[in-house]
Amino acid sequence: MRAVKTNYAVVMVWGLTIFIYLAFIALLSALYPYGFDEYQGLSDSLKSAFKIFWHTHTSFQPRIGGLFGSIILYLGKWSFVLLNPLAQISLVFSYFYFIFLRMPDFKALKDLSVFLLLCLLSFLAVPIPAETVFWIGGANNYSWTMLIFMIMLCALRAAAEGKDFIGKKRFNLFIFAVVGLFLGMSNENNAPMALVIFALSFAYFKIKKIQIPKWYYFALLGIIVGLIILFFSGGTLKRAADWNFEYFFKASVLTKMFFHLNNMHDYFAAVLLPLITPILIFLVFVDGGGG
Numbered sequence: 001m002r003a004v005k006t007n008y009a010v011v012m013v014w015g016l017t018i019f020i021y022l023a024f025i026a027l028l029s030a031l032y033p034y035g036f037d038e039y040q041g042l043s044d045s046l047k048s049a050f051k052i053f054w055h056t057h058t059s060f061q062p063r064i065g066g067l068f069g070s071i072i073l074y075l076g077k078w079s080f081v082l083l084n085p086l087a088q089i090s091l092v093f094s095y096f097y098f099i100f101l102r103m104p105d106f107k108a109l110k111d112l113s114v115f116l117l118l119c120l121l122s123f124l125a126v127p128i129p130a131e132t133v134f135w136i137g138g139a140n141n142y143s144w145t146m147l148i149f150m151i152m153l154c155a156l157r158a159a160a161e162g163k164d165f166i167g168k169k170r171f172n173l174f175i176f177a178v179v180g181l182f183l184g185m186s187n188e189n190n191a192p193m194a195l196v197i198f199a200l201s202f203a204y205f206k207i208k209k210i211q212i213p214k215w216y217y218f219a220l221l222g223i224i225v226g227l228i229i230l231f232f233s234g235g236t237l238k239r240a241a242d243w244n245f246e247y248f249f250k251a252s253v254l255t256k257m258f259f260h261l262n263n264m265h266d267y268f269a270a271v272l273l274p275l276i277t278p279i280l281i282f283l284v285f286v287d288g289g290g291g
Contacts, residue, residue: 025085049074062235064185065141094150145186180219184226
């Protein structure tokens with residue numbers, strides 16, 4: 001069997017693409033200034049950082065991202081500039097894996113166009129990327145925890161196709177329980193949706209007679225415990241009682257359904273969908289209709 005020669009020019013193209021993306025994320029992460037949350041969360045010791053997180057957890061919001069943010073603010077902004085690009089490129093790889101159930105082929109250019117598109121969408125097709133990707137507080141609570149969400153989605157997708165995602169070691173089951181706990185404590189959007197997706201996946205596995213992997217139950221337990229902490233701890237209850245949310249709680253269900261319609265124009269302007277949509281349509285035709 002002949003060994004396949006590595007095309008170093010192709011590898012260089014891949015390397016340059018990833019480097020440019022990492023540098024771009026790092027630059028904008030460095031340029032985004034501290035906000036009120038950051039100045040309020042600054043600490044001079046690791047012990048103080050954990051105290052600030054615990055205070056936030058019990059008095060304002062119990063999201064797990066607050067722990068990441070407290071540690072980063074203790075270490076300094078350099079740590080966020082270093083870690084955020086790695087988190088964002090990991091998200092891009094998770095999107096790719098979710099679509100193809102494999103990682104990109106770095107020895108050829110056939111996957112490069114899809115990878116580039118995912119890189120583009122990773123910061124243009126998200127709500128207010130300045131706050132959810134490049135701001136410390138937003139990245140910790142939304143895009144970083146989205147990586148946890150994507151890991152679970154990739155694992156479920158692999159299980160649905162009969163593929164082993166993590167192996168059968170007991171330590172891996174413990175890891176998925178912790179990942180599930182973090183996902184359950186991620187934020188008010190991802191955590192409930194994760195529980196819904198897990199419930200629907202259970203029904204799908206049963207209908208299709210697919211064997212449910214052991215990690216599923218450990219992850220599900222972690223999600224449920226995390227959700228209980230997220231919604232029934234002191235932080236969420238105290239935040240819900242804040243006067244800022246009084247109008248929303250008193251509004252009718254119909255009003256709540258259309259509460260954010262007035263922000264749709266800002267959303268379209270922020271994520272450049274008018275620019276991205278023609279590119280997506282063109283790529284569909286180039287790819288032969290997505291086949």
